[in-house]
Amino acid sequence: MATTANIHAPLGAATILHVVDAFINVFNNVVAWNESRKTRNILNHLTDAQLEDIGLTRAEIAKI
Secondary structure: OOOOOOOOOOOOHHHHHHHHHHHHHHHHHHHHHHHHHHHHHHHHOOOHHHHHHOOOOHHHHOOO
């Protein structure tokens, strides 16, 4: 006769997992925001001619 083990996660484990996932998502969003911020800062220091060379305008920088 085969037996199956009824293994349950500890009480609150799912909640902890959701909390950890939320922190990871917040961290990833902050990292993405910071990368975009650094990119915008670098692009803002380029001349209009340099921006034209890479196919951007000043107005498009804000969308990055």
